[in-house]
Amino acid sequence: xxxxxxxxxxxxxxxxxxxxxxxxxxxxxxxxxxxxxxxxxxxxxxxxxxxxxxxxxxxxxxxxxxxxxxxxxxxxxxxxxxxxxxxxxxxxxxxxxxxxxxxxxxxxxxxxxxxxxxxxxxxxxxxxxxxxxxxxxxxxxxxxxxxxxxxxxxxxxxxxxxxxxxxxxxxxxxxxxxxxxxx
Numbered sequence: 001x002x003x004x005x006x007x008x009x010x011x012x013x014x015x016x017x018x019x020x021x022x023x024x025x026x027x028x029x030x031x032x033x034x035x036x037x038x039x040x041x042x043x044x045x046x047x048x049x050x051x052x053x054x055x056x057x058x059x060x061x062x063x064x065x066x067x068x069x070x071x072x073x074x075x076x077x078x079x080x081x082x083x084x085x086x087x088x089x090x091x092x093x094x095x096x097x098x099x100x101x102x103x104x105x106x107x108x109x110x111x112x113x114x115x116x117x118x119x120x121x122x123x124x125x126x127x128x129x130x131x132x133x134x135x136x137x138x139x140x141x142x143x144x145x146x147x148x149x150x151x152x153x154x155x156x157x158x159x160x161x162x163x164x165x166x167x168x169x170x171x172x173x174x175x176x177x178x179x180x181x182x183x
Contacts, residue, residue: 002179004145008138011097011181013076015087020079024063027075028055034078045070091183092132098182099124099149104174107158117174126152146173 021027031041038056042049047067054060063071091097099122106117126134130152137144154171 002176003142004134004149004176004179005138005142007179007181008135008145009077011183012084012087015183016080016083018080020075024061024068024071025055025058027071028052030075031071031078032056044074087183088135091128092135093128095131095183096128097126097131097134099126099152100178100180100182101149101153101176102178103176105150105153106172106174107154107170117172122153122157124153124156126156130155146176149173149179 021030028041031044032038032052035041035044038049038052042052045052045067051060055063101123102119102121104117105120130148134145134148134152137148150171150173153173158171
């Protein structure tokens with residue numbers, strides 16, 4: 001099962017203009033500058049402050065695999081925040097988002113219609129107001145992001161922006177196998 005939040009993080013990573021630091025020492029130095037001290041980096045990574053200092057001085061060069069993964073992730077999350085914010089703003093105001101989704105989608109509709117969930121693979125362009133809602137929901141958590149994506153699918157795919165299926169009440173996303181966004 002794929003997370004909507006991970007998909008949004010990946011699309012914002014595509015917007016960066018330079019590669020993040022790759023060596024452990026360079027990543028530690030970057031995090032020390034971002035978090036304004038070795039103590040904050042140590043707390044964020046779950047290691048001792050002395051270990052952070054040793055990485056900064058290149059006394060340790062190769063972290064163990066789980067620390068290397070946490071270090072890469074923290075660096076990636078904090079890399080070029082203004083570029084990522086600009087991409088978010090552009091998607092929410094003018095550009096919109098592309099979504100590629102493979103999931104079971106069901107819906108609530110009036111009696112006499114089949115509302116049973118079916119497996120669907122959709123590739124759609126979401127207008128800017130839906131992109132803005134999805135990015136805004138990112139701060140509130142995975143459930144709200146799924147709800148925002150389901151509402152966007154209801155409007156763009158099922159109701160075709162108000163031209164059909166007006167009695168459709170709610171779309172449910174179940175068993176998300178794949179979700180990917182693009183700017």
